[in-house]
Amino acid sequence: MIEFKKEQVFIVTGASSGIGEAVAILLNELGATVIAIARNENRLNKMKSKCKNPENMHIEIKDLTENINELPNYIKSLKEKYGKFSGMAYCAGVACIYPIRMVDMNILANIFNVNYYAPIMMIKGILDKRNRLSAEEGGGSIVCISSIDAKLSSKGQSIYAGSKAALSASVKSISKEVASSGFRLNCVLPSIIETPMSLSPESPITENINPEEYPIGWGKPQDVANMIIYLLSDKAKFISGQNYIIDTGGVL
Amino acid sequence: MNKSDFLVELEDILQREDSCNESDNLNDYEEWDSLSKMSIMAYYDKSFGVKLSLNDLKTVTTVSDLIKLAGNKIQ
Numbered sequence: 001m002i003e004f005k006k007e008q009v010f011i012v013t014g015a016s017s018g019i020g021e022a023v024a025i026l027l028n029e030l031g032a033t034v035i036a037i038a039r040n041e042n043r044l045n046k047m048k049s050k051c052k053n054p055e056n057m058h059i060e061i062k063d064l065t066e067n068i069n070e071l072p073n074y075i076k077s078l079k080e081k082y083g084k085f086s087g088m089a090y091c092a093g094v095a096c097i098y099p100i101r102m103v104d105m106n107i108l109a110n111i112f113n114v115n116y117y118a119p120i121m122m123i124k125g126i127l128d129k130r131n132r133l134s135a136e137e138g139g140g141s142i143v144c145i146s147s148i149d150a151k152l153s154s155k156g157q158s159i160y161a162g163s164k165a166a167l168s169a170s171v172k173s174i175s176k177e178v179a180s181s182g183f184r185l186n187c188v189l190p191s192i193i194e195t196p197m198s199l200s201p202e203s204p205i206t207e208n209i210n211p212e213e214y215p216i217g218w219g220k221p222q223d224v225a226n227m228i229i230y231l232l233s234d235k236a237k238f239i240s241g242q243n244y245i246i247d248t249g250g251v252l
Numbered sequence: 253m254n255k256s257d258f259l260v261e262l263e264d265i266l267q268r269e270d271s272c273n274e275s276d277n278l279n280d281y282e283e284w285d286s287l288s289k290m291s292i293m294a295y296y297d298k299s300f301g302v303k304l305s306l307n308d309l310k311t312v313t314t315v316s317d318l319i320k321l322a323g324n325k326i327q
């Protein structure tokens with residue numbers, strides 16, 4: 001059984017929807033204090049209303065792409081408010097289908113801002129020794145959501161796939177920098193999961209899917225959340241710098 | 253955007269050597285493939301804030317039908 005203490009403070013980004021929402025609710029249910037970050041206040045409040053321990057669920061409205069260079073200071077301000085961090089689940093992200101002929105710097109920036117630059121600067125903030133628990137205090141764990149597209153992607157996904165592959169590669173390197181100080185970092189790489197991102201009617205992602213590749217059906221946000229929670233917990237103390245595909249075997 | 257500007261944009265999106273006309277049947281264009289459809293979806297989203305599905309594009313025959321999918325954004 002995985003348990004957390006309320007003194008263990010975790011940031012969950014993307015907590016207003018889909019996978020991030022599932023992670024925030026489960027982490028809170030298992031006892032941790034959760035700082036839930038997203039832009040949409042209504043949806044964050046809705047998420048909070050589903051929580052088992054609302055007193056340990058704190059909502060922070062933030063556009064993570066607004067001033068990316070300042071994100072480490074943002075983490076510092078959160079630490080001053082809530083205490084030192086035990087880790088983070090970075091679940092914010094945007095998807096796009098842009099064939100190469102449609103790509104320009106605006107699109108590249110939009111995608112990389114949320115999917116790559118912001119998580120890197122958030123990680124930088126958390127890994128500042130002044131903002132996190134030391135090894136003696138229990139250390140901690142960071143999990144970022146990458147995507148199956150980092151390994152194998154279809155047409156129109158080059159920029160999304162690139163942002164996720166970049167994140168996976170950087171997280172692996174950072175994990176080595178901090179291994180000896182009690183912090184672990186990993187990525188999970190889900191294939192198709194039923195969330196607003198993949199279910200929206202205009203999503204070409206889902207229209208291109210071959211049902212035969214999904215013998216057990218599509219994943220649910222909880223399926224990814226379970227893996228993330230495990231990696232955040234001490235049960236995964238021997239696991240760092242890894243990229244875990246979450247899939248039923250159809251894709252890779 | 254006016255229609256003639258859109259026709260020039262369309263030529264570029266489809267990467268056609270020839271120009272496009274409102275009455276053209278898209279299915280007659282060899283460039284009208286799945287990548288071109290994705291590109292149109294991306295273009296409508298970026299330029300007009302209109303989110304199309306591949307199903308919407310399946311209902312389209314002529315360039316003029318495509319223009320209609322932009323609502324009143326292409327006059």
Ligand SMILES: NC(=O)c1ccc[n+]([C@@H]2O[C@H](COP(=O)([O-])OP(=O)(O)OC[C@H]3O[C@@H](n4cnc5c(N)ncnc54)[C@H](OP(=O)(O)O)[C@@H]3O)[C@@H](O)[C@H]2O)c1
Pocket residue numbers: 013014015016017018019020037038039040041043062063064065091092093094095114145146147148189190191192193194195196197198
């Ligand atoms: N669904 C899938 O099939 C799938 C597959 C593989 C990987 N993934 C990845 O999993 C992660 C979660 O996706 P999901 O399916 O749960 O998507 P989702 O339901 O669309 O949720 C995305 C979350 O990101 C937040 N977000 C987006 N831009 C933000 C910004 N600028 N600042 C702060 N928060 C922002 C959104 O919150 P607000 O709008 O409230 O700000 C929302 O909570 C993403 O990284 C996605 O790439 C998803």
